[in-house]
Amino acid sequence: MSTRRDFLIKAGVITGGSLLGQGAWSASSAATGTTLVANTLPEPAGLAAGSTPANPTNVVSSNLFDGLITYDEAFRPVPQLATSWIESADRRTITFTLRNDVKWHDGVPFTSADVQYSIMEVSKKVHPIARPTFAQIVAVDTPDPHTVVFRLAQPSPVIWSYLDTSSAFIFPKHLYAGTDPLTNPYNAKPVGTGAFVFKEWNRGNYIRLAKNPDYWDTGKPHVDELIFRIIPDASARSIALQNGNVQYAPLTPVSLVEARRLEQNPDLVIDTKGWRSNAPMFFMDFNLRQKRFQDVRVRQAIAHAINLKQLTKTVFYDFATPATGPVPSYQSRFYTADTPQYPYDPKKAEALLDAAGFPRGADGVRMRFNHLNHTYGEDFQRAGQFIQQQLKRIGVEVTLENYDLPTYLRKIYTDHDFDTMNVFYAAFADPQIGVIRRFWSKNIISGAPWSNGSGYTSPEMDAVVETIQTAQDPEQRTQAIHQLQVLAQRDLPSISLAELKFFRIYSRTLQNVNTTPIGVYASLDSVNLGAPARG
Numbered sequence: 368m369s370t371r372r373d374f375l376i377k378a379g380v381i382t383g384g385s386l387l388g389q390g391a392w393s394a395s396s397a398a399t400g401t402t403l404v405a406n407t408l409p410e411p412a413g414l415a416a417g418s419t420p421a422n423p424t425n426v427v428s429s430n431l432f433d434g435l436i437t438y439d440e441a442f443r444p445v446p447q448l449a450t451s452w453i454e455s456a457d458r459r460t461i462t463f464t465l466r467n468d469v470k471w472h473d474g475v476p477f478t479s480a481d482v483q484y485s486i487m488e489v490s491k492k493v494h495p496i497a498r499p500t501f502a503q504i505v506a507v508d509t510p511d512p513h514t515v516v517f518r519l520a521q522p523s524p525v526i527w528s529y530l531d532t533s534s535a536f537i538f539p540k541h542l543y544a545g546t547d548p549l550t551n552p553y554n555a556k557p558v559g560t561g562a563f564v565f566k567e568w569n570r571g572n573y574i575r576l577a578k579n580p581d582y583w584d585t586g587k588p589h590v591d592e593l594i595f596r597i598i599p600d601a602s603a604r605s606i607a608l609q610n611g612n613v614q615y616a617p618l619t620p621v622s623l624v625e626a627r628r629l630e631q632n633p634d635l636v637i638d639t640k641g642w643r644s645n646a647p648m649f650f651m652d653f654n655l656r657q658k659r660f661q662d663v664r665v666r667q668a669i670a671h672a673i674n675l676k677q678l679t680k681t682v683f684y685d686f687a688t689p690a691t692g693p694v695p696s697y698q699s700r701f702y703t704a705d706t707p708q709y710p711y712d713p714k715k716a717e718a719l720l721d722a723a724g725f726p727r728g729a730d731g732v733r734m735r736f737n738h739l740n741h742t743y744g745e746d747f748q749r750a751g752q753f754i755q756q757q758l759k760r761i762g763v764e765v766t767l768e769n770y771d772l773p774t775y776l777r778k779i780y781t782d783h784d785f786d787t788m789n790v791f792y793a794a795f796a797d798p799q800i801g802v803i804r805r806f807w808s809k810n811i812i813s814g815a816p817w818s819n820g821s822g823y824t825s826p827e828m829d830a831v832v833e834t835i836q837t838a839q840d841p842e843q844r845t846q847a848i849h850q851l852q853v854l855a856q857r858d859l860p861s862i863s864l865a866e867l868k869f870f871r872i873y874s875r876t877l878q879n880v881n882t883t884p885i886g887v888y889a890s891l892d893s894v895n896l897g898a899p900a901r902g
Contacts, residue, residue, distance in 0.1 A: 401591035406616040412773045413554035417536025425533045431559035434532030458522035465513040472558045479509035484540040495818030502836045525799040533888040562588040562892035588892040617871040617887045623684040641886025646794035647867040652821045666859040668719035670709035690863040692852040703849040706856040716761045733762035736786035742772045776816045807832045823860035
């Protein structure tokens with residue numbers, strides 16, 4: 368690549384600093400025609416999605432790793448590392464034929480042993496989403512290096528919605544076996560099978576990937592380098608998108624007000640299609656390990672004190688709708704509105720706190736606790752401020768705490784050092800994938816992010832979750848999913864606040880951007896650079 372580009376990296380021009388608006392990076396990429404500049408936010412905690420299942424990781428990881436399959440516009444499976452598959456008549460055996468021309472980036476051949484290790488030793492043991500999704504997989508057989516056989520205790524149709532690289536993640540067994548996959552050093556210097564090879568992670572500045580010259584899908588990728596810039600400031604991200612210094616930003620990169628303005632920019636595309644399978648749900652968790660939050664009246668009071676309509680309008684600028692429970696309404700096959708609800712009612716909230724033994728003190732305060740804001744941008748900080756203001760009216764004093772992503776994850780999922788927090792989880796295409804992890808006691812996994820962070824345990828809920836996983840009759844399964852929503856709203860271990868509408872922004876000069884329902888999580892291997900953006 369050009370000497371000028373290398374100089375710009377070393378000089379720090381591609382950081383999130385004051386030089387963003389000068390067009391230096393876009394000028395370099397235009398000169399070579401081979402560098403695609405993207406953005407991820409916040410900075411990832413790791414770069415292997417199977418160990419750090421978070422959106423900032425997913426958008427980088429999908430370029431480094433392939434999955435068994437991917438999906439088309441209709442969410443039908445499409446071959447990737449697996450060329451074909453056969454499901455047995457009783458639907459308890461799925462046999463995959465693997466490509467025989469794939470190598471890990473260190474030159475070691477990819478084989479069925481990698482799939483077996485990844486599913487049985489990582490996904491089913493420590494992954495907060497895959498663990499319940501793959502509950503019916505009892506064994507993965509490897510009759511030869513290019514054949515993998517999933518053996519199921521019961522048919523499990525949900526598996527077919529969870530086999531792409533951001534879901535059924537495939538690790539290189541030769542680098543992970545015998546280690547803790549959550550702390551393995553290769554999570555920060557990944558060795559994958561994908562279209563791009565990891566080159567460099569300059570913390571706080573950028574992640575640099577290069578074209579994989581030995582990629583099995585001949586002719587891809589179409590660019591020589593893929594740079595993910597770390598730009599903490601939303602205004603700076605907006606400027607970088609407008610002047611072409613960043614050409615692709617998948618993770619709702621600007622404020623919602625700014626997004627409405629950028630919709631008028633003819634050089635940019637604001638797209639929600641790539642988020643369709645994600646179905647993000649925003650909620651507030653209580654740390655149920657604390658005695659005060661074990662009283663459901665306290666949790667009900669907090670719910671009654673938050674005006675969800677005002678939250679979605681003033682915080683999310685109508686890029687959201689109020690939630691009625693943990694399953695989003697656009698999952699129409701599974702959603703029910705027939706659940707306990709907590710309409711905005713400050714007087715009822717105060718009465719519940721009185722009954723629970725938390726009267727106002729001489730200073731007017733009933734209770735004090737901290738609230739950890741989700742780290743994925745200013746919108747979640749504003750949501751925390753909104754909650755803080757709402758609860759102050761009923762005598763609850765909230766201290767907001769903002770951390771970087773690794774600290775946030777450690778405090779919640781490892782140390783349990785928090786009182787309350789806000790976060791969104793992807794509901795995905797089926798509640799078994801993205802919803803039940805919030806409520807299943809077996810998904811309380813120390814150190815595993817995006818799991819049952821509240822510490823909620825309920826034998827009744829566990830029985831419903833396990834019915835969802837094992838029911839053979841579709842109607843019985845749907846009824847169990849409805850019952851999950853009822854129990855979640857009755858017990859209220861967390862408050863489902865809003866159904867979010869995420870978007871990505873990219874240059875109109877980019878060609879072949881993946882617009883399938885998993886587009887946000889898809890590789891950029893097919894993207895071509897068009898005419899350079901105006902500087």
